[in-house]
Amino acid sequence: MDSIADMFSAIKNAISRRRDYVDVPSSKMKEAILELLKKEGYIKDWERLQGEGYTKGTQYILRVHLKYLDPRKQQSAVRELLRVSKPGRRVYTPKHAIRYVQKGLGIAILSTDAGVLTDHQARKLGKGGEVIAYVW
Known part of the structure; x- marks a missing residue:
């Protein structure tokens, strides 16, 4: 129902599992939000994956590279x-x-x-x- 909330949940779950990145379905609103998060320093980067296995019809996959404040991934740049x-x-x-x-x-x-x-x-x-x- 709420794709932005789903993206936020996926990011929070990936942080709790100490993952390096998380994949979410794309939309223009999500891309704009991710660009803001990147500019403000809450995530490292994001990219649009294209090609075989990365598209569902016309929808792409966005890969969000998460940012941690220490090398052991104990503290994320995103608290909430x-x-x-x-x-x-x-x-x-x-x-x-x-x-x-x-x-x-x-x-x-x-x-x-x-x-x-x-x-x-x-x-x-x-x-x-x-x-x-x-x-x-």
């Missing part, structure tokens, strides 16, 4: 991924009411008319929108 807006309950916020996540140490991911932005970028541009998730 919290889905806020869900298909059954959409959560919108105006530009003046965007809350700080973990007192500014985390990020909120918003879907605005200017694209998918972090809370810092949305405040700078003066944009409100749908709050997709909180990450810290």
Whole structure:
């Protein structure tokens, strides 16, 4: 039902199993979210896998390379991924009411008319929108 929540669950499960990467089905929204997570330093990288065995019809597979803060993979860069807006309950916020996540140490991911932005970028541009998730 909720493909973004499924992606977040797959990432959290892979972190708890100390995996190097996780594969998730693709969508443009997921790609935008993963690009933000990469820019903010929560994941190493992500890539779109193409070719035999990597496509389901027209849908590609996205490989998310996870980031750990120590070589033994004891601590991940992602502490928590919290889905806020869900298909059954959409959560919108105006530009003046965007809350700080973990007192500014985390990020909120918003879907605005200017694209998918972090809370810092949305405040700078003066944009409100749908709050997709909180990450810290």
